[in-house]
Amino acid sequence: MGKFDRYLLSQLLVLFGFFSLILVLIYWINRAVSLFDRLIADGQSAWVFLELTSLSLPGIIRIVLPLSAFVAAVYVTNRMASESELTVVQATGYSPFRLARPVVYFGLIVAILMSILTHILVPLSTERLILRQAEISQNMTARLLTPGEFLTPNPDVTFYIGDVSPNGEMLDIFISESSSETQRTTYTASRAYLVRTDNGPQLVMVEGLTQTLNVETNRLLTTSFEDFAYDIGGLIGDVTPQSTSVNGLSTWALLNPTPEIMESTNQSALALKLRGHDRIAQSTLGFVASLLGFSALIVGGFSRFGLWRYIVFAVGLVILLKVLESVGTNIARGGEALWPFVYLAGISGAAISVALLYIATRPYFFKRRPKAVPSEVAI
Numbered sequence: 001m002g003k004f005d006r007y008l009l010s011q012l013l014v015l016f017g018f019f020s021l022i023l024v025l026i027y028w029i030n031r032a033v034s035l036f037d038r039l040i041a042d043g044q045s046a047w048v049f050l051e052l053t054s055l056s057l058p059g060i061i062r063i064v065l066p067l068s069a070f071v072a073a074v075y076v077t078n079r080m081a082s083e084s085e086l087t088v089v090q091a092t093g094y095s096p097f098r099l100a101r102p103v104v105y106f107g108l109i110v111a112i113l114m115s116i117l118t119h120i121l122v123p124l125s126t127e128r129l130i131l132r133q134a135e136i137s138q139n140m141t142a143r144l145l146t147p148g149e150f151l152t153p154n155p156d157v158t159f160y161i162g163d164v165s166p167n168g169e170m171l172d173i174f175i176s177e178s179s180s181e182t183q184r185t186t187y188t189a190s191r192a193y194l195v196r197t198d199n200g201p202q203l204v205m206v207e208g209l210t211q212t213l214n215v216e217t218n219r220l221l222t223t224s225f226e227d228f229a230y231d232i233g234g235l236i237g238d239v240t241p242q243s244t245s246v247n248g249l250s251t252w253a254l255l256n257p258t259p260e261i262m263e264s265t266n267q268s269a270l271a272l273k274l275r276g277h278d279r280i281a282q283s284t285l286g287f288v289a290s291l292l293g294f295s296a297l298i299v300g301g302f303s304r305f306g307l308w309r310y311i312v313f314a315v316g317l318v319i320l321l322k323v324l325e326s327v328g329t330n331i332a333r334g335g336e337a338l339w340p341f342v343y344l345a346g347i348s349g350a351a352i353s354v355a356l357l358y359i360a361t362r363p364y365f366f367k368r369r370p371k372a373v374p375s376e377v378a379i
Contacts, residue, residue: 004089008076008102012290015072016110023064024057031056048132055129058121062114066285069110073103073293074314078307081297096298096360103294110286118279119251127248161192169193173205175230186211187230194232203230251276270336277342278329288349292317295356317352321345 032053080086089099147170151159156179162172175187189208194201210223246254246265253261254276257269265272296314297307328344 004094005102005105008080008099009105011076011080012072012103012106013109015075016068016106019071019075020061020064020068023068024061027060027064028053028057031060052129052132055125055132058117058125062117062122062282065110065114065117066289069107069286070289070293070314070318073106073290074297074311077294077297078311081307086298096295096357099298100291100294100357103291104287107287107290110290111284114286115283118283123248123250126245130245130248170203173203173208182215184213184215186213187228189228195229201232203232204228205230246272246275251279254279270333273336273339274329274332274342277332277339281325281343281346284343284346288321288346288353289318291353292321292349295353295360299356299360317349321349324348 147161158176160174170192173189173192189205192205205228212221257272297310325345328341331341332338
């Protein structure tokens with residue numbers, strides 16, 4: 001790698017790291033604020049908050065990296081053009097395609113980082129996040145069943161347990177809920193058991209009484225029962241996710257779905273395969289974004305008025321790629337044979353970049369060449 005290649009690559013990497021850090025912090029803080037309010041309200045510790053936000057970082061970084069690569073390429077190219085560095089290098093014989101070589105190296109580095117995130121880190125962190133959310137949900141249920149205290153998990157419910165025996169049996173149960181403005185219900189039982197079901201935790205009360213008071217008529221209806229199941233998960237808002245998450249599956253599993261995977265995720269084979277191809281397409285976005293940002297500005301050449309018009313042009317091309325990405329995904333959903341349309345945005349971006357570099361090698365591509373003035377011949 002030549003000196004110029006190392007110089008331009010180092011500039012791109014430094015700016016790429018800077019913009020990535022800033023954007024990740026913005027996304028992370030935005031997510032952390034809502035997560036902090038929810039966890040602290042549920043009585044979770046700061047360590048749980050840091051753990052969950054850390055597990056969400058790979059997904060945030062995957063979103064940010066293509067944008068950071070594009071901004072870094074545009075910023076470095078604009079600065080080098082305004083300081084005439086690119087003009088000096090081109091005067092030595094470097095063509096736009098030759099100038100793009102370090103940008104290609106930079107794009108490959110970003111693509112490798114995107115591949116690691118998309119195919120390895122994001123699925124692993126998503127799977128771990130699902131497990132931790134399930135554990136936290138169970139801990140919230142256990143915290144709700146605190147003996148000797150009147151608890152109000154929500155404004156309409158009051159919960160009390162007298163004691164818990166060594167074998168896990170709960171004694172002297174009292175539950176009061178206001179199901180509506182005109183009706184109040186009270187449950188009492190001598191003992192109860194906490195049972196885990198597919199629909200969430202259930203409290204099975206034994207040998208109890210239900211009292212329902214109609215506020216308008218002041219009539220009290222009592223019903224005794226031998227056993228009664230009360231939904232504890234409804235008190236805390238059940239956050240237990242499905243057993244298998246699509247985002248937690250490996251790319252190989254998505255591209256080769258088995259009947260068990262389709263049943264556990266409740267997704268069709270086509271939807272799972274498209275998700276796998278979408279991961280591969282997402283891995284190439286950093287490469288395409290950096291090359292597109294560079295080529296959109298290099299086509300402008302040198303201008304004393306700056307390259308702001310070409311910066312706007314580059315942003316417009318990125319918006320166009322996002323539109324093509326959406327269109328390609330919608331077309332691919334039409335059938336299994338249409339999966340190549342998932343890569344429409346990446347292929348289009350690479351083709352546009354090559355076309356712009358080709359135009360940059362011909363300054364008069366969109367301009368009229370000056371007509372030659374015939375010289376006078378002396379007789």
